[in-house]
Amino acid sequence: MTPPAAQRPEALDPADYESAKRMVQSQDPAIRRKVAEHPKTRPELLYFLAADAAAEVRRAIATNAGTPRQADLLLAKDREVMVRQAVAQKIARLLPELSADQAIQIERLTVECLETLARDQATEVRGILAEALKDLPNAPHGVINRLARDVELSVCGPVLQHSPILTEEDLTDIIMKGPVRGAMTAIASRQNVTASVADAIARSDDEAAVTALLGNPSAQIREETLDRILDQAPQHEPWHSPLVRRPRLPARAVARLASFVADNLLKVLQDRDDLDPAAARNLVEAVRQRVGQAGAGAAPGLPLGPVDFGEEAVGGAAAGPEKPVERPSDKAARLNKEGKLTEKLIEGSMVEGDRAFVMAALAELSQIELAVVDRIVATHAPRAVTALVWRAGLTMRFARQVQLRLAQIPPKTALNARDGTHYPMTDEEMRWQLEFFGVEAKA
Structure with a gap:
């Protein structure tokens, strides 16, 4: 006997517990999905549907904010990538909205879920998680650390560049162990790179990373680290432009730069108004040496007379040709x-x-x-x-x-x-x- 229209599964209200129980038994996945995606579905029914045969139903469970964490953990291991992606997006979306008490609960109930997603074989799943967690101050350290060491730049890059969770020790260890290509550049682009991290980057053979470090005005670069970079700079042309524009250049660095950068960058040095008197004098002497070496056919763009750096600058013509700067x-x-x-x-x-x-x-x-x-x-x-x-x-x-x-x-x-x-x-x-x-x- 056919049930009345009001009692057919497709006509039932998933917000009603008894109706929802009947709906999850339906052979039609579209009806089961209605229960899976309804915001008022009871947790036990959501957990039951987390093992549904239809991927579309499991995906609906994965997106439902009311799904219990035990079900999320099952779905984080689901065979379908789209289901795991949905779990990653939901968990990451919930983290910034949590209160302190909820954050403790989420830490206890979902760290295993997040760690599972961070180990996912699908790059896109790990990428979604990394992008969502990259700048959260309450993201689990273990998960962030794993994502930061990922073999794919699309996963580790956002975390390395932005995550406040990563410590100086984490970053230095990652650099020393040789991260994936491009990862060191992401680290060099962080806000407020510490002196120790900058030193580790400078010791690497990564030209792009050192270029990014020099171009990062918030990076703390010690003078001895800058000296090390200058030792190699003549062979690394991409470093020249950010070097001459580096804020608070020491006097010795100015003189060394002036001995090898191109004429257009030497002009950038000359136009700076933040050099201290010692740096200004060093620059004047370096320019004179280059002019003296060029002889009568001085290189274009190099001034033959005194360079105006204010009262502390050295004026007048050079007394005679001077020796080039000795390495x-x-x-x-x-x-x-x-x-x-x-x-x-x-x-x-x-x-x-x-x-x-x-x-x-x-x-x-x-x-x-x-x-x-x-x-x-x-x-x-x-x-x-x-x-x-x-x-x-x-x-x-x-x-x-x-x-x-x-x-x-x-x-x-x-x-x-x-x-x-x-x-x-x-x-x-x-x-x-x-x-x-x-x-x-x-x-």
Whole structure:
């Protein structure tokens, strides 16, 4: 016997519990979907429908804000990508709207769900989650950390660039482990990149990331980090433009830039009105040297007369041709040949902040390639740095200063001299430390 029209499943109201129970038993997925998407459907019915045979019904359950978290977890593992996408979108959409108490509850009930979605095999599912969570201050750290280390840039990029959840330690670890191509550029583009993170980026071989770092006005770049970048800058033309526009350029950096950037960028330096008097004088001298080298046929765009930098600028014509700016490695080699590359001289340069020359001096005296010296110092490892200074034939007292000033090793962890003057390791131990970096024993 056919039931009255009012009692047929398609005519029932899903808001009524008894009616909804009948509707979920219907053979028609369209009727079951009505229950799945209704905002007043009871949680137990939603959980029951989370295992429905029809993907369209499960997707409706995934989008329903009233679905219990246990059902969301089932749907986060669903075989259909569209269902998992719907769960990711819903969970991420709910997070910013939660009160403090609700946030605790969501943390307890949905972290497993979010972690499941963060491991999803479908890039688009992980991408949806990353885009939704990228700037939320209450997103779970574990989930954000996993997304930040994803193998797809579309997933890790938004989180690396924007997430406030990632710590300085997270970012440095990701950089050191070699992230996917483009990820380091995302990190370099973050607001307020810390000095330690900037230093890690500068030590990489990622030209695009360093370019982004230099172009980021909120990035904190220490002077020694800038020196390291300037050591390599002549071979990296994309760095030149952001370098000359970098705010608060130190005087020494201005002089070094003026020695190799193109004429149009030299003009940008000259037009800056924020250079301190020392930087202005350095720039004037660098311009004169370039003009002197060019001779009568000076390069276009370079002024032959004094450059107006205010009262502190140096005016008048140059007394005569001056020598070109000497590279730190050439200076170290020359001084060593002349017998003048002494510990006192190197220490004075370190106190003045001339990191590039100190590194070149250590490389010259130790007969270790500059790139290897840089890697040793970059480890911030007291034993390795101490072994480097020992190899250079310098004192343990100086090794202590190199640990503190050059390698930025905290005083509590830096090695102290044995009996006040002696190295605390045996020669064999120090040779062993250097072998890690491919340094062979001296003949």
